[in-house]
Amino acid sequence: MEPKRLSTSQLFSLVFCTLGVTFIFIGVVYGYLSDFASHSVDTVPMASFEVSYDVPKGQGDTIQLPTNIPLSDEEGLKTDYYQFTIKNTTSSTKTYRVRLVSDASMVRADGCEDNQVPLPYIRYNVNDGTPLYLREVARTDYTISSGELAPYERRTYQIHLWISSEASQALTVTEHFHGQIIIEEVA
Helix, strand or coil: CCCCCCCHHHHHHHHHHHHHHHHHHHHHHHHHHHHHHCEEEEEEECCCEEEEEEEECCCCCEEECCCCCCECHHHHCCCCCEEEEEEECCCCCEEEEEEEEECHHHHHHHCCHHHECCHHHEEEEECCCCCEEHHHHHHHCCEEEEEEECCCCEEEEEEEEEEECCCCHHHHCCCECEEEEEEEEEC
């Protein structure tokens, strides 16, 4: 018995489907890798800690407002968050604090001292806790969180940052905020 031959139309359909599946596969892989590459992880070793910043476009310890439009707390909590992980790299328990401060060096470099959103209007949220004004932590040197890490333990933080709905639209038309996350060991 002789093997059955494919007609020209069947052969064309087979080649077309094979190429289509191949292109779809390549597109899916490219899309996945492109999304993965849009987020980078910058790891910064410190004396007792290792800090990994998982943010778009490799911003490291720099944090900025997602928009210069005043938002309600509900809207602010829906904005993209800024994420980092602190790891204790020692064999003993370590205490740390996380500070959110104005990035003075970036403000000077950009020459935008007169275009900064006043701190009383900046709201933040840490790990889905209660939204607070940045001014509320001014007396603690802008410490937004603190804690202890057991040996080799790690803790991940997600921070939302936005302008309070109490700010007027005119106030924020050209204004923005350059912030910096500082992780410090507490002795």
